[in-house]
Amino acid sequence: MTKRFLLAAVAALALPLPAFAQTAPDPAALRDAALKDDIAWDITEGLTTEIGQRLAATEAEARARAWSVAKLEAMGFRNVRIETFKMPVWVRGEETAEVLGPHAQKLTITALGRSGSTGPKGVEAEIAYFPTMADLQAAPAGSLTGKIAFISHSMVATQDGSHYGVFGAARRSGPQIAASKGAVAVLIRSIGTDYHRNPHTGGTNWAEGTKPIAAAALSLPDAEQLQRLLKRGPVRMRLLITPQFKGEGESGNVIAEVPGSDPDAGIVLIGGHLDSWDIGTGAIDDATGVAIAAAAAKRVMDAGQPRRTIRVVWFGAEEPGGFGGEAYAKAHANERHVLATESDFGADRIWKFDVNLPEGAKGIGDRLATVLGPLGISRGNAVAGGGTDVGPILRTGVPSISLHQSGLRYFDYHHTPDDTLDKVDPEQLRQNVAAWTAMTAIVANAPEDIGTVRPGRGE
Amino acid sequence: MTKRFLLAAVAALALPLPAFAQTAPDPAALRDAALKDDIAWDITEGLTTEIGQRLAATEAEARARAWSVAKLEAMGFRNVRIETFKMPVWVRGEETAEVLGPHAQKLTITALGRSGSTGPKGVEAEIAYFPTMADLQAAPAGSLTGKIAFISHSMVATQDGSHYGVFGAARRSGPQIAASKGAVAVLIRSIGTDYHRNPHTGGTNWAEGTKPIAAAALSLPDAEQLQRLLKRGPVRMRLLITPQFKGEGESGNVIAEVPGSDPDAGIVLIGGHLDSWDIGTGAIDDATGVAIAAAAAKRVMDAGQPRRTIRVVWFGAEEPGGFGGEAYAKAHANERHVLATESDFGADRIWKFDVNLPEGAKGIGDRLATVLGPLGISRGNAVAGGGTDVGPILRTGVPSISLHQSGLRYFDYHHTPDDTLDKVDPEQLRQNVAAWTAMTAIVANAPEDIGTVRPGRGE
Numbered sequence: 001m002t003k004r005f006l007l008a009a010v011a012a013l014a015l016p017l018p019a020f021a022q023t024a025p026d027p028a029a030l031r032d033a034a035l036k037d038d039i040a041w042d043i044t045e046g047l048t049t050e051i052g053q054r055l056a057a058t059e060a061e062a063r064a065r066a067w068s069v070a071k072l073e074a075m076g077f078r079n080v081r082i083e084t085f086k087m088p089v090w091v092r093g094e095e096t097a098e099v100l101g102p103h104a105q106k107l108t109i110t111a112l113g114r115s116g117s118t119g120p121k122g123v124e125a126e127i128a129y130f131p132t133m134a135d136l137q138a139a140p141a142g143s144l145t146g147k148i149a150f151i152s153h154s155m156v157a158t159q160d161g162s163h164y165g166v167f168g169a170a171r172r173s174g175p176q177i178a179a180s181k182g183a184v185a186v187l188i189r190s191i192g193t194d195y196h197r198n199p200h201t202g203g204t205n206w207a208e209g210t211k212p213i214a215a216a217a218l219s220l221p222d223a224e225q226l227q228r229l230l231k232r233g234p235v236r237m238r239l240l241i242t243p244q245f246k247g248e249g250e251s252g253n254v255i256a257e258v259p260g261s262d263p264d265a266g267i268v269l270i271g272g273h274l275d276s277w278d279i280g281t282g283a284i285d286d287a288t289g290v291a292i293a294a295a296a297a298k299r300v301m302d303a304g305q306p307r308r309t310i311r312v313v314w315f316g317a318e319e320p321g322g323f324g325g326e327a328y329a330k331a332h333a334n335e336r337h338v339l340a341t342e343s344d345f346g347a348d349r350i351w352k353f354d355v356n357l358p359e360g361a362k363g364i365g366d367r368l369a370t371v372l373g374p375l376g377i378s379r380g381n382a383v384a385g386g387g388t389d390v391g392p393i394l395r396t397g398v399p400s401i402s403l404h405q406s407g408l409r410y411f412d413y414h415h416t417p418d419d420t421l422d423k424v425d426p427e428q429l430r431q432n433v434a435a436w437t438a439m440t441a442i443v444a445n446a447p448e449d450i451g452t453v454r455p456g457r458g459e
Numbered sequence: 460m461t462k463r464f465l466l467a468a469v470a471a472l473a474l475p476l477p478a479f480a481q482t483a484p485d486p487a488a489l490r491d492a493a494l495k496d497d498i499a500w501d502i503t504e505g506l507t508t509e510i511g512q513r514l515a516a517t518e519a520e521a522r523a524r525a526w527s528v529a530k531l532e533a534m535g536f537r538n539v540r541i542e543t544f545k546m547p548v549w550v551r552g553e554e555t556a557e558v559l560g561p562h563a564q565k566l567t568i569t570a571l572g573r574s575g576s577t578g579p580k581g582v583e584a585e586i587a588y589f590p591t592m593a594d595l596q597a598a599p600a601g602s603l604t605g606k607i608a609f610i611s612h613s614m615v616a617t618q619d620g621s622h623y624g625v626f627g628a629a630r631r632s633g634p635q636i637a638a639s640k641g642a643v644a645v646l647i648r649s650i651g652t653d654y655h656r657n658p659h660t661g662g663t664n665w666a667e668g669t670k671p672i673a674a675a676a677l678s679l680p681d682a683e684q685l686q687r688l689l690k691r692g693p694v695r696m697r698l699l700i701t702p703q704f705k706g707e708g709e710s711g712n713v714i715a716e717v718p719g720s721d722p723d724a725g726i727v728l729i730g731g732h733l734d735s736w737d738i739g740t741g742a743i744d745d746a747t748g749v750a751i752a753a754a755a756a757k758r759v760m761d762a763g764q765p766r767r768t769i770r771v772v773w774f775g776a777e778e779p780g781g782f783g784g785e786a787y788a789k790a791h792a793n794e795r796h797v798l799a800t801e802s803d804f805g806a807d808r809i810w811k812f813d814v815n816l817p818e819g820a821k822g823i824g825d826r827l828a829t830v831l832g833p834l835g836i837s838r839g840n841a842v843a844g845g846g847t848d849v850g851p852i853l854r855t856g857v858p859s860i861s862l863h864q865s866g867l868r869y870f871d872y873h874h875t876p877d878d879t880l881d882k883v884d885p886e887q888l889r890q891n892v893a894a895w896t897a898m899t900a901i902v903a904n905a906p907e908d909i910g911t912v913r914p915g916r917g918e
Contacts, residue, residue: 048684050561051562052684053565060564103510103511104519105519105740106512195877195881196655197875197877198655220881224880225507225508280656418654420654420656421684422654422683
């Protein structure tokens, strides 16, 4: 030990540090240990293999909750429980599409979430083609009567995933607009970036009082095939799309905790969503998300009791419309949350983070920048938002930190049959766990008091 | 004109060249012009868009023949005709697979060509897992009674495509072996190299007297999911696979010619196959093949009448077992062919060629090496074989030249729904046309007499 070091140590001991700070683990050490993590892989592999798809409010999602409780208890978390809630149930039926006439051929489709039904006899109609949402919006009222609207768009892969917001409108509101103009059904070019014959599902929204019409996505190869056929002349198609709305069902959030030493310091909520669409096994959407949050919490827990309670929430029913996040915010409105953040964008490398922290807790962002830098993560200049699940709680003024995964591959698999375990890169998953572990440790043990914030964009 | 050039021209005129050689086009010039080709793309786009899938002996394949005749006549070929033949018809039915019990989930399958049926009620049985064909072969007689055999393998992408031969045995003969040991059905890991939920179909073979059992391929993600489930304990599955053998039907070869100036010099046969499996649109297998052959013949035709007749054959019913090639060889046994070669390995860059030429025509191989070198194509040291379609005619001693495309991507798409136009790279397709054009020009105008050969391996 050098003389200089000894003096520094003595000086440090002389500082009036709060008691918890003396035992708080070093986030950098936790980060580096997490680069060898296999907890998140184990959860992702188990959930996607033993349960597979986990459509909200179905028996599969209920089995996933039971699986999750057993897993989280085995990991040593406390207060592991399920908080159920009610929600409308929608399930997929048959879905086929064929071009009629001289170029007769089948096309590959998948119904959008909350699609209406063509009825068991299907519908047969001419295609009305809209290259963009603006073209659809410009179509005169009543001009789609008796037609199948086909909506395309120009989404490409982006690192920040921003094209999903922009071009996703074709899925979220295109069917509603087409229905309002008389369409009997809607086809969209999948909101995706891959060229495999696996269309991308995802929820669509109907205005109050609109009777849902059949709405389905074509894979990109099929959408471009239809465009080529339309260049040759009018196209007539037969669609059979028979999903069902099955009334009210039950879903639930699975919650697990690492109790903190200071009950007044507030709760740090980290999570992801347990449900998935029904056509893949929900690996990147969002088994990896729940796995990353739980792995990070477990690593902080094993390093010693944190100052703040860490609450891991595996939300139910995110895909059909964020029912789990709404139910959570309602049930826990009276608790003090000092952070709420979720992982719901796959598990490719995190490359950037943003924060939304109150003035008195800005130091957390600085410490985060220092510890995440070596992982190849830079500090962004946006106000951290949340996602579907933590959105409702963030809207009450709870601070947030967003760790942004790369979106360059995400929309190749998102909401398709191709969302399977093999799409998860174990090395990139470990980088995610390392970043989440460091972030969770820093916030859970932060000496600052963490107040409320003005919600970021989108909350 | 320089004096030196003039002297060279005079010297050339003094050589005793055969008459045809004075007007034969320069293969290098044809090669370079073909690097701007759009004929092959036009055919590939038209066939895959206007017809789509072209399952042998179905209405779709018949439509494709009519389309082909119109196209080849419009291109200016002579003697355009269809030569029909009879063959057994097999068509796909329903195909679903589900794991039963605590890990209940659906898996994605597609029936193999000539699969038997489970009957409309399906079968329910335990999985017997064989990591390799050797393991299946080692299973005792009767040991699979009442079970579903699941056969895996270790195929990876190879530039020469050789793993298809080795590991493809799981598809070609695995079901027959499993049936002989009592299996009620067979699942195989797709003979493919991609991780998309699109299983690879393809023909399987039954020994004389064996009653076909249901046989289907799992996509790679599904095959690995099943392997993970098997590690956890015995797996019981329900399969519903209901294809049908529909008796005898009609298919046909489409033939077009560029008549040569010397009827005694023999026929140069180049082609590909017109039919496809039913689940994709047969772009790389084999719309590009028929397109490359026709584009090359058209380019040589447009440069002036060749010495030899170039015969373009778009074979029917290759996929279910080479019925078109057999019918052609039988119908044309009395004609003198001096070359027969096909393109049936997609349209990624050609990187190597092999020849099987008689001693007196070895110069053709040397001239080919010179003209193909600038395209990045080297001369291999194997004896050129053929493929399913030209195999029967090659077995009679007809010479061949094989232009080998890269197989590194081929088995990502082969026999899957993903075999669609977007998988064809227009630039690589042009390189193919350039090589085929140069090769066709050289052989069709070769001054040598081209005799017969000892057939290469596999013919």
